[in-house]
Amino acid sequence: MSEETTVDASPSTAARRLEWLVGASARAPLPDDEIRQRLAPALLDAIGGPEGLNAALAGVGRLAVREILTSRPDNAQAAVRGRAADYLVTVGVDGAGLIDDVRLTPDEPSPTSWTDIDGRLARLGVRVSFAAAEIGPDGRCRIRHGLDADTQRPIGSAFKLYVLGALGQAVAEGRASWDEELAIRDDWKSLPGGVLQNRPAGTTLTLGEYADHMISISDNTATDHLIHLLGRDAVQRQTALFGHRQPDANTPFLTTKAFFQLKVDPARARPFLATSGEERAVALKELERLPLPDVRETWPRPFRIDEIEWFASPADICHAFAGLLRLDQPEIHHALSRNDDGLNLDASRFPTVWYKGGSEPGVVTLSYQARTADGRALATSLMVSDPATSIDTADVTVKGQAIIRSVLRLLATPQ
Template identity: 65%
Template sequence: MTETPGTDTSPSTAQAQAQVDWLVDASARAPVTDAEIHDHIAAPLLAASGGPNAFNAVLHQLGPITLRRIVESGQDHAQAAVSGGDGDYLLRVRVDPSGLVNDVSLTPDEAPLSSWTQVDDMLGDLGARVSFAASRIGPDGRCELVHGVRADTQRPIGSAFKLYVLGALAQAVSEQRASWDESLAIRDDFKSLPSGRLQDCPAGTTVTMAEFADCMISLSDNTATDHLIHRLGRDAVVHQMDLFGHQQPRANIPCLTTKAFFQLKANQYPARADEYLALPEHHRSAALRELERLPLPEVRETWPQPRKIDQIEWFASPIDICNAYAALWRFDQPEIGHALTLNDDGLNLAPSRFPTVWYKGGSEPGVITLNYLARTSDDRTLVTSLMVSDAGTAPDKAGTALKGQAVIRGAFDLLTAEGV
């Protein structure tokens, strides 16, 4: 079909609300036919969900829900208050230009928090090793702490270190040492374990730097991450921490690739990890290069308990993460925002209040981090960072993440209410 100049191909408010109605109706009829699912769900979301059978499994697990009211709607989204078998929720739906659902999330419908004391009480329920910061990015582009709990305490951050890889790429682009449309060929020896999808691509497949960044951030793709680290240099990643105002960048020397991380924690553990930690610091880079030459370990599932999370990890504080987000914002490179807005992990902030939301988290057994930047409709830029860790036992990941997101939503409400 030829599109005539001036034709508006944006979805309508009615389309988004119609998809809310369909999801509510389908929740009571699961399983629905493959054809019906394809008529309502965009292909990329359906593929990411695992296909029609997986989508039906989610509908079945959700059970029948009822619509209470439409909370808000816009040109490409709608948010509804719904009730299910075990409580009240907010259902958010986004649609693509053809009106198909390309994002959907369900979060508890919580009463707004009224004080930072409530935030602190909720943080206290997450364990002893919790660090948190709620901040704004001021007119000078710098991070300003509004409320914190051990906000400058270094914690293991898991895949949130990929923010610094993204920063190193943006720095290289700004200095014309790289470009977003530059292509790299996937190499078998640079492949890592999931999460992600690029580990399944044949060697020689070419991927642009922008696509690597999208996968690294939105899917936490480890193979994308390692290809970028090898292209930019592990020293460049640590140097970016310094440029971003990280308080203790030396804690990340030498910078682990994700493949080296898995070699130390998933293969011959704890002997190999102990051998590595016994080395002087100036010998560890060479040891990592040797580990990266080895075949990937076969890992069917993640180890159940924490493994040296205070020695073999990536480290930062909530203040460091805020500074990193502020610096990434100052780059003003569209590719950065594109990568960071592809996945909000179901935080479900109201788009009318927060039209832009950036997210990068990280986890392994014993480590959970949630880090968000949100731009308000009145042009304020706010950042929250939550870090939970336990070197002895692994917190329930799903439960901790849900509680953590409730804290973060409440913190964003308080930040906007205070008019910072």
């Protein structure tokens, strides 16, 4: 490939949009109006609005074009140099010239065998757990391939699958309804990600809308409102109902506000970790009554990721997906299928895709459930963590998704 070059914007609208996107990687955060002028509304909604795009650009870091590979009016692809590796960027545009598809993939051949996949997994980090499974008609997970699939790891925001499950369970039992309205409360607000922390107290949303925000853009304020509404005990029970093998690892269940209080202030973390049982539950409530900490950026290095976090194994996450499938509620499907974080599977082969990820310094989690065209439910969960060194989240995400695409293709192939 050639040395770094400048995109020739003349051949196609898609090439001009690709040029803008590569340039934007060095300028984030971008103004909202600049983003809205270039991204199609459906794509922008799926990635969490301008805030979501700016977060993604910040995670990827500055990109530099190495070579233009294709340039058609509706589609362009370039080889780019990233912060940690080389990638392919593909941009698609709609009839109005707005970006309606963006893909970032490693600039290397896709793995084609389980042996190749294991090698790729091993290179992602110091601690890697993975499960590739099929969820049978009986609702049980059958692990087809795994790497420490039963090993418990910190999972970041993937814990929100259990909050969604507790909401679905409450609806199934008649204790809640998806169209029930709940007002935003200042004392239940948390820090980003998300947008609901910016809404004034008293603003009402339905529980379905809270669920959509919680899952599709990992909104922490939406999550904490649902935990408080449902009750911490109900969410803890849901981990057991979904077949989590060590549900006590998440007792008492953290809200995101309490998580941030502990992460940003070691002076609070030490006494909290010294407690147990009922004392810890009381300490958690005291933390939730404190004002939100001032966090302009995340803590730079991993901090007690094996003590202050939410925990599950890849096999546990498969069981959670199976439990959500058993609840069989359209609102659950809607929340989980709004954003695939750029996995971009072939829709003719995988018409339905669920996604939930999670991250903090030292932790990256990617979990998917994909329904094949012939109705089979496939699940994958990748967990990468390092208690001592920060992980390049964007690099692990892009490489992890490349592995997951190949895994799902292998799982979908008849045995």
